[in-house]
Amino acid sequence: MKGLLIISGLGILAMLAEVFKFKKLLLPLVLLGIVAAFAFNFMEWNTGLSIPYFDNMIGFDKPALAFSGIILATAFFWFILANDYFEEDTNLVDHFALVLFALVGALMLTSFKNMTTLFLGVEIMSIPLYVLAASKKHDMKSNEAGFKYLIMGSFASAFLLFGIALIYGASGSFDLHKISDYISANANDLPMFFYVGVVMMLVAMCFKVSAAPFHFWTPDVYEGSPTLITALMSTVVKTAAFAAILRLFLVDFAGVNELWKGILATVIALSLIIANFTAAMQTSVKRMLAYSSISHAAFMLMVILANVRSNLSLDAIIYYSLAYSVGSIAAFGVLYNVSRKGDETYSAFNGLAKRNPALALCMAVAMFSLAGIPVTAGFFAKYFVFTAMIGTPYKWLLILAVLTSVVGVYYYLKVIIAMYFGKAETTEKIAVEKSQLFVIVFTTLATLAIGIVPSFVAEMFKF
Template identity: 75%
Template sequence: QGSPTVITALMSTVVKTAAFAAILRLFMIAFGGVSESWSMVLAAVIALSLVIANFSAAVQTNVKRTLAFSSISHAAFMLMVVLANLRSNATLDALLYYSLAYSIGSIAAFGIIYNVTKNGDETFDSFNGLGKRNPLMAACMVIAMLSLAGIPITAGFFAKYFVFTTMIGTGYKWLLILAILTSAVGVYYYFKVIIAMYFKQSSSNEPMTIELSQKVVMILTTLFTLALGAVPGFVAEMFKF
């Protein structure tokens, strides 16, 4: 909670991607043929991560802590692709697409959080009335939240869809159902931000400004999220190997 927003964003994107590269190398190269024996252990880790992360995020009042817990849930989704690969030699395009979609959405979200919480208030109340104080920032945050929640038309929806389709036929139907159910919990806490921005009154009516460089990044990541959602198949094909 006390970590700077930039550090939190770095941990949620770059560090997580590097960690998954290490996991892939460990399971698919170092362990070789014995890696499949780890599939049950990996499935248990994924299940616990989905449940603990989503329900912990749902009870938070601090936005940064909420997204920090939710990042564990997203990591579990990416691990599901690793599990599918161990069980059925599934391709890893779903993992790469998910990593890209999640990273872009997180960069947008944390960039906006950085600007909104400059006064030290990191609760959901800090987003109250943002739809009026800075409509562009609020609109970009909506897209980021919808994508992280996996709502249609965004990259996040297709990221989860690709993971679900990859898991079909692996013998872990129970894990697939659990992932869908816990995703519903995720929708709840992501929508708390949207509700605060448009349906709650702010204590201040002054417009909220943002530096030009940050505005450019915010707009580009939002457009990228929508673009990934517009041509998901094309992007996924680029990742096939």
């Protein structure tokens, strides 16, 4: 809870920076604040108490703290990576404040105990992102991205709100526990509109994690937004949205799982097929990563499908989020540096092994991790999903996942082939700022480390 307060305070502080002229100090302050938030987060974890706040509107239990930890850590590295994104822009403070407020929304999504908090979290997280997506003001594509995201996002919010309203209508409460109790008390005669409400919420959340067929905004928004904002969307936002789904569907709507399981299975199957085959056809690496994020979303949804009411799925999703976030930060960090001249296609990666061997190696590890090759983090993430799925009746989905992840290897390897085999137009070296290189190398090493010693993470997040 203290973490959430600190990040909110930082956001307000960032807005004041212009007035009181401490713009230069802002980045160190933000980093310091995030570290402090992380530290408080960690202390709360150790005390092991889950205190509800504001009349049980919000509460940081262990899963919430774990997800918050991942989000804060990712944000920390993101800010280091993004330091020159802030420098070259004129509206420095606004961007800081927006990102920080998005972060506040993300933290709320990990810890809501009440439907209204959920809605607030979604909106607080999304609205800054609409603006950030369009933050390259003179770029048509960036404007398009922001606009598209806003329209589609509002649509999804409407769905969410309508769903909440219907559920409230049936159960008479916004409180997650009361809704859960209501379901178990009236298991056999729930009104029709309650089911409709659950499905509408599912649709809204699938939109937020960009699962097919609600994914159409993703490639355009990811491509149009500045690369670093895309990195933020595919890591922090994804993690937060999954934390929310996990809480909603595994804990509170578990009683009606027969209803949403079939829908979820269809969503997963569609996401796997559409995302992987479309990704294979992309020429832009950024778009490819957008589609790949859809396919990873499908994998995480599979865990939710596989294990209702079990800690195993919690472990698996937390591990998956961590592995995916770490790998993505590395990949987007490299992409950001490679595509400085505006070329985001595979050909921009041609000959990277000669132009900057360190970046190429990091990108190779990140790609192997996203493709799920041992001994990277991505492999264990996939392994946990497979293990979770194998005991379920959805074996066809498992086979589909295997087949499509082979397709996945195709487009990840294309990057590696381009880097090591493609002929570059220039032999000019790519210079990388030290702080950025640190983030890229660190996340790469982390990818390997949590791949080699997965028990470290598993032990850390024991529930």
